[in-house]
Amino acid sequence: MQFKHLDQFKTGGSGTEMQLSIPPPRTPDGRVYRLSPNEKAQPRHFVLGAANNAVVVSDAARVRMKLEPRSKKTVCPYSGIIGDDQDFTHPDDINAAVEIVKHAAIADARAEIARILKGIENSHIRVQTSNSRAMTPPPRFERRDLLRELMCDQCGRDYGVYAISLFCPDCGAPNLRLHFARELVLVHMEIENANKFENQPEFAYRLLGNAHEDVLTAFEATLKTVYQYQVAQGDISAPPCKPVKNDFQNVDRAAARFAEFNLDPFACLDPSELPILKLNIQKRHIIGHNLSVIDETFAEHATEARVGETTQIIGDDIRQFANLSQRVVDSLDTWLGGAPAPETADSS
Ligand SMILES: [Zn+2]
Numbered sequence: 432m433q434f435k436h437l438d439q440f441k442t443g444g445s446g447t448e449m450q451l452s453i454p455p456p457r458t459p460d461g462r463v464y465r466l467s468p469n470e471k472a473q474p475r476h477f478v479l480g481a482a483n484n485a486v487v488v489s490d491a492a493r494v495r496m497k498l499e500p501r502s503k504k505t506v507c508p509y510s511g512i513i514g515d516d517q518d519f520t521h522p523d524d525i526n527a528a529v530e531i532v533k534h535a536a537i538a539d540a541r542a543e544i545a546r547i548l549k550g551i552e553n554s555h556i557r558v559q560t561s562n563s564r565a566m567t568p569p570p571r572f573e574r575r576d577l578l579r580e581l582m583c584d585q586c587g588r589d590y591g592v593y594a595i596s597l598f599c600p601d602c603g604a605p606n607l608r609l610h611f612a613r614e615l616v617l618v619h620m621e622i623e624n625a626n627k628f629e630n631q632p633e634f635a636y637r638l639l640g641n642a643h644e645d646v647l648t649a650f651e652a653t654l655k656t657v658y659q660y661q662v663a664q665g666d667i668s669a670p671p672c673k674p675v676k677n678d679f680q681n682v683d684r685a686a687a688r689f690a691e692f693n694l695d696p697f698a699c700l701d702p703s704e705l706p707i708l709k710l711n712i713q714k715r716h717i718i719g720h721n722l723s724v725i726d727e728t729f730a731e732h733a734t735e736a737r738v739g740e741t742t743q744i745i746g747d748d749i750r751q752f753a754n755l756s757q758r759v760v761d762s763l764d765t766w767l768g769g770a771p772a773p774e775t776a777d778s779s
Pocket residue numbers: 500583584585586587588599600601602603604
């Protein structure tokens with residue numbers, strides 16, 4: 432029997448012990464689905480693209496990596512666990528492979544039956560065959576890219592994750608600062624967009640308020656993700672007794688949480704900068720929960736603020752808030768990697 436269709440996937444073996452290799456379906460941008468084997472990782476799904484081998488891996492970058500790039504192992508970008516590549520196979524791809532093999536096997540079986548019947552016809556026995564049911568085309572499977580697409584600037588691997596992840600799935604170096612830098616690119620675009628509506632101040636204020644909120648949302652989520660990762664490592668003297676809730680929307684409470692690991696991520700800011708960070712976080716609460724009307728708590732933080740007035744917000748405030756937040760995130764990235772990320776040509 433000939434296996435014309437199955438043979439196109441053959442990588443070894445023969446007869447009934449044929450070894451097949453089915454390439455996984457790809458996203459429109461050419462990435463494949465991966466699923467972390469760590470059931471506690473939140474989320475588990477990510478996508479993996481090609482590697483840019485033009486990126487030269489430096490010794491300084493290697494210090495921060497969990498793996499030599501392009502090994503046959505993968506790092507879970509959310510939880511940091513390491514496993515063999517095949518441990519990260521997505522169940523959707525297994526199902527797709529089964530369907531593809533099934534389709535090829537049926538096509539080969541039909542071809543074989545047609546060949547046998549042809550032989551009978553040739554032996555002068557009259558056989559009437561009907562092949563009215565045409566073979567359906569090979570199955571196709573849709574795969575989607577994820578919103579946050581990154582290229583590890585330390586090893587050159589392209590990948591996609593949900594908004595917050597910690598590590599490059601190829602080399603395992605922390606990529607936290609890359610995530611946050613990408614958030615800030617979007618925030619800067621929001622500010623530029625708001626500037627187009629100077630003659631509609633109410634709408635421009637709304638847009639700037641959203642950009643300001645996006646900085647805090649990303650900052651809080653990043654701090655919380657790092658904290659929860661470290662708690663999961665189980666290397667603190669006593670596990671936290673209180674749920675995290677919104678502790679990372681407040682510098683003092685966030686600092687107390689990280690103190691559990693003897694870490695002060697705000698130490699990178701000088702004494703004049705920390706109050707600016709706190710003021711911006713407070714401003715977010717005023718805009719989000721008090722219709723931008725200054726209350727007594729906010730007036731304590733901002734010397735020029737008067738209770739009852741509407742707080743002002745301008746693009747430069749947001750940029751300053753974003754830059755201070757990025758420096759705190761950079762210090763967490765350094766802490767996770769054990770050393771600062773070396774500058775690269777692609778560094779943001
Ligand atoms: Zn990498």
